[in-house]
Amino acid sequence: MTVVYWLAYGMLGGGALLALVRLARGPSLLDRVVATDTLLVIIAAGLAVHAALARDPTLVPVLVVVSLLAFVGSVSVARYVGGMLVDPRGDGQDAGPPEAAGQRTGGTP
Amino acid sequence: MNAGPLADAVALTCLLLGSLLCLTAGLGLVRFPDVLTRMHAGTKPQVLGVLLVMIGGAIRLQGWSSTWMLLLVAVFQMLTAPISAHMVSRVAYRRRHVRRDLMVVDELGMAPPRAGEARGDEPADAAPEPG
Amino acid sequence: MSGTATDGGVAVRLRHQLPLLLWLVLVWNLLWGTWSWANLISGVAVALVVTLVLPLPPVVGGVRVRPVALLTFLGTFLADLARAGALVAWQTVRPRGIASSAILRVELRTDSDLLISIVTEAVTLVPGSMVIEIDREHRVIGLHVLSVESGEDLDRQRRSVLLTEERVVRAFGTAEEIAALQRPVQPAGRPS
Known part of the structure; x- marks a missing residue:
């Protein structure tokens, strides 16, 4: 039992550390988004492993929150970065890929 | 409802496999060259790893309440992981966070940016644009 | 809600959103973890409020499951x-x-x-x-x-x-x- 305990936490901790390395080094914002997302998933997995090994269901609701938080966080940052493409004269909609945006606004960037 | 040693062994195997997938995800995040490939590494523990850990937890916990909640977490993950992956990778592709030199085929063939187009967050190691 | 909608409009909308309502009630019950009539009724209330306050476009064509x-x-x-x-x-x-x-x-x-x-x-x-x-x-x-x-x-x-x-x-x-x-x-x- 102790072996399983150490193995599981060791692997989870290693994964979390590597995700932190990418979070610190990642050259762009999106790299950090991906790293944060993965880190939160690893945290959720760690909470579940603790709940399972200790047979302690107290943490399970926290798990629901963490897993939803990962989704909401990465989607909102992705929308923020994508929003840099939004045409300022438009109605605030996603301008789409460059060529489509060019057609919609009459080809003048 | 008494857990036999077999159920326990299955649960522990699931937990260990899930943890191993989380470790490889971190490894992939560090080793892979660009955002899209790192995205692949990131979605893998979200799907298979979390599923395995949740199965292990559900076997170990056995209380109906927590079992259902773990099931819910797994379903949420499987519904939301593709959406966030799609949104992040779509933005990454349009922002050209992509190492084209490492790509065999690019059948979408996005046009190079026009001069003066608003460009936001570009990676420091962005591949040079053709043309 | 658009206030001038007829009763038929509301009924059609409710029928279109029935799968979503069922799913929301199911999630509510799973979140509480136990099945009881109180959870079921409060879940239906919450699901109705959510679908009326935050309407989604209907799924065109509907679903058939084999x-x-x-x-x-x-x-x-x-x-x-x-x-x-x-x-x-x-x-x-x-x-x-x-x-x-x-x-x-x-x-x-x-x-x-x-x-x-x-x-x-x-x-x-x-x-x-x-x-x-x-x-x-x-x-x-x-x-x-x-x-x-x-x-x-x-x-x-x-x-x-x-x-x-x-x-x-x-x-x-x-x-x-x-x-x-x-x-x-x-x-x-x-x-x-």
Whole structure:
């Protein structure tokens, strides 16, 4: 039992550390988004492993929150970065890929 | 409802496999060259790893309440992981966070940016644009 | 709610949103963890408030579920998940890493929002392939593939997406949509 305990936490901790390395080094914002997302998933997995090994269901609701938080966080940052493409004269909609945006606004960037 | 040693062994195997997938995800995040490939590494523990850990937890916990909640977490993950992956990778592709030199085929063939187009967050190691 | 809607309008809307209501009540009960009448009734109340305050566009066409085809789809999907997960994990760990990746265009044959969404979700959930672009008008998805070693890999990936689409349509689609699967697809990615 102790072996399983150490193995599981060791692997989870290693994964979390590597995700932190990418979070610190990642050259762009999106790299950090991906790293944060993965880190939160690893945290959720760690909470579940603790709940399972200790047979302690107290943490399970926290798990629901963490897993939803990962989704909401990465989607909102992705929308923020994508929003840099939004045409300022438009109605605030996603301008789409460059060529489509060019057609919609009459080809003048 | 008494857990036999077999159920326990299955649960522990699931937990260990899930943890191993989380470790490889971190490894992939560090080793892979660009955002899209790192995205692949990131979605893998979200799907298979979390599923395995949740199965292990559900076997170990056995209380109906927590079992259902773990099931819910797994379903949420499987519904939301593709959406966030799609949104992040779509933005990454349009922002050209992509190492084209490492790509065999690019059948979408996005046009190079026009001069003066608003460009936001570009990676420091962005591949040079053709043309 | 638009206040001038007739009773019939509200009833039609409620009928269209019934699957969503059922799903919300189910989630509410699962979150509480126990089944009781109080949870059921409060869940129905919360679901009604959520669907009326935050309305979603209705799913066009509706859903038909064929149990056998659904089981086939789920079984193959889980097998794919396990196989591709192990493969990607190995590609991560092995010393030479991944060779190179590719972006494919795949033209789907189905023309329904719901079915395209399900296909996209299933393809993205399987490690190693990820949908990065959807062109709804031309029914084309852009697919990013991790680790391509040869042209055969590309063909295999394309075929597997089309097979996934076929299984999804057989599980959820109408008869016309299943018939539309017989339409020939262009073998190459580029449109002529």
